[in-house]
Amino acid sequence: MATVNPSSGVARLRVAVPAVATRVASELRLQIAEGALLPGAKLKEEALSEELGVSRNTVREAFAELASERLVVRQPNRGVFVASLEANDIHDVYVVRRAIEISAVRGGGSAESIAAVRAAVEEGKRAAEAGDSEGLGSANAHFHGALVAMAGSERLNVIMSQVLAEMRLFFHKASIDGGFYQDYLADNDQICKALEAGDNDLAAERLLAYLARSEEHQTAVHTS
Amino acid sequence: MATVNPSSGVARLRVAVPAVATRVASELRLQIAEGALLPGAKLKEEALSEELGVSRNTVREAFAELASERLVVRQPNRGVFVASLEANDIHDVYVVRRAIEISAVRGGGSAESIAAVRAAVEEGKRAAEAGDSEGLGSANAHFHGALVAMAGSERLNVIMSQVLAEMRLFFHKASIDGGFYQDYLADNDQICKALEAGDNDLAAERLLAYLARSEEHQTAVHTS
DNA sequence: TCCGGCAAAAATGTTCAACAATTCAACAAT
DNA sequence: ATTGTTGAATTGTTGAACATTTTTGCCGGA
Structure with a gap:
């Protein structure tokens, strides 16, 4: 060829x-x-x-x-x-996410890397307006990927992409609730705003709250 | 289970x-x-x-x-x-270690998991007394593995074990300096003491300082 | 001498066919 | 209903073959 x-x-x-x-x-x-x-x-x-x-x-x-x-x-x-994830696995995945994402957010990022985070937020907003729930999930993944990318670590990026791939395993089981994602969108925006303001600790705090709620939601959907 | x-x-x-x-x-x-x-x-x-x-x-x-x-x-x-690690890779590995180890230490652990950390500290002391530098390095790996194990996350454990395996790639290049390891031993003991006292934040702070020094040491040895 | 190119040799990427070992499903026997 | 037994299906592993790519070594020419 x-x-x-x-x-x-x-x-x-x-x-x-x-x-x-x-x-x-x-x-x-x-x-x-x-x-x-x-x-x-x-x-x-x-x-x-x-x-x-x-x-x-x-x-x-x-x-x-x-x-x-x-x-x-x-x-x-x-x-x-x-792979089929049990409730235990879901918790485990969130433990990894907390470790990695919080660390990246606490460390902050360059102007470009923060701009990438902002871009993912806007991508989510557009998807929401278009009623594209598929795109919403995708944008959310991009957002969290962008958060980790701030650390500029190849290994961390690989780990995060694998974690996100694992999460898709139970995403299509967790039927997407529009209202729920609306909250997430607002959360993402707030986290991004904190980063843009240089207040990494505030961003980390908000992210932690988001992850807690997200884990709760996923386990609830999965055990029902 | x-x-x-x-x-x-x-x-x-x-x-x-x-x-x-x-x-x-x-x-x-x-x-x-x-x-x-x-x-x-x-x-x-x-x-x-x-x-x-x-x-x-x-x-x-x-x-x-x-x-x-x-x-x-x-x-x-x-x-x-x-695999042959460049200076860039060394930094990258430490970024991952900071994310994972700090997260685990901040979250604390059960009495048994902390006991495992203590056991690794003692293992290191015995190796030091016996002049077994090989055993010292091994004990140090066990110590940091035990720190991560406190989180009780299978995925985090796997990631950490891979990171430790990667570190061995440049360990035998970094000739072991006895005095240097003596400092590490004292550090590990202090970190463990903080954990045993329930002061996770102090433990995290000490661990962070250790990781910074360790990274500095490894990069210095590697670029010379 | 040094250099570019070219053909031969070596190593990898992939396929195919075979066989042993294990698991699975159906069925018979108690 | 439980237990054995048998045979088919599937995986684990091997060995050989071939295409593709890289490496090597050689050659002639500047």
């Missing part, structure tokens, strides 16, 4: 032709995020191999990638299943 | 035979931690396959596992190499 002419002196821009395994993982990740693959669903190697037109070994490598992100769980000799 | 799964009533005691790929990953992890495989070293699939008596595909699965832990890095079509 990519028949690069050897004689051309063009700099080889390594346009990440994603390895097949990586692309399979992305495809599965997408289907999980969209809810096409529900928690608890079993992923059979042979079926996927056939469906996606790749070998079993490649599917296997993709599984390893997803397992490391906790999106699927591997049961030895039984197969891999889309 | 037990992971509720419809069909699994009892945990199988299959501890005897871990999957081959998992064992290969453990073996490599060990060799990296011990310094037998130095940062930057290339891991050739075929050589390892032959040496360990497993197939290339199995080695590949082990690589995927280690890559997810950042112990090795994969360069497409070039191979996998033992």
Whole structure:
């Protein structure tokens, strides 16, 4: 396919032709995020191999990638299943979020990184006006991702993105309540305002309250 | 408490035979931690396959596992190499440590979890008296692992154990200075005392100071 | 000598086919 | 209803093969 002419002196821009395994993982990740693959669903190697037109070994490598992100769980000799979060897991995820997000907010960020937070807030407002509940959830994820990005840490960003991916596992179970998200929007705006004013401690305090309410909401929806 | 799964009533005691790929990953992890495989070293699939008596595909699965832990890095079509941390990475690791450890310490812990912290402090003292610098480093890792374990979060524990594994990558480069560790020992003791007294904020403050000094030390050793 | 390019060699990425080991489902027997 | 047994389905692992990419070593020319 990519028949690069050897004689051309063009700099080889390594346009990440994603390895097949990586692309399979992305495809599965997408289907999980969209809810096409529900928690608890079993992923059979042979079926996927056939469906996606790749070998079993490649599917296997993709599984390893997803397992490391906790999106699927591997049961030895039984197969891999889309992760299904118990109440305990939900609490655990919020423990991680508190650690990471609060730390990032307390540390503050550059003007650009705070601008990114503001952009996510506005994105949420637009989605709310358009009645796009899907977009609202997405904007909310962007907001919290932007908060962590303020720390400028690659590792923290990776951890946060995995946490957000995990949260999508129970997002489509938690039917979106418009009024609830309205509150979140206001919260996000207040947190952002505090950051813009340079009052990181106030922002952290507000974020902590938000996370507490959010956890409460999720566990309530999940245990009912 | 037990992971509720419809069909699994009892945990199988299959501890005897871990999957081959998992064992290969453990073996490599060990060799990296011990310094037998130095940062930057290339891991050739075929050589390892032959040496360990497993197939290339199995080695590949082990690589995927280690890559997810950042112990090795994969360069497409070039191979996998033992991770080599730049100054930037060192800072990044400490950002994560601050987020996680401080959060755990601020949240405090149960009596047992604090006892585990105390045990790690004593372990360090014994190693110091015995002049066992290897044991000193190990005890220090146990201490910080115990701090995070106070939060009782499985995910936080996993993240911390990976961070500690990453730190071993530059530990054997940072030649151990006995006097330096003596200071650390005293710090750990003070942090533990604060926890035992229930003064989590004081413990967090001391931990923060420790982390700042530790980061400074590591970067100094690494850039020289 | 040094340099660019080119062909051969080596290593990785991926596929395919096979087999052992384990789990699962159906069914028979007590 | 519980327990064994059998056979099918699935996973774990291997080995070999091939395409693609990178690396190496060589060669001729400035």
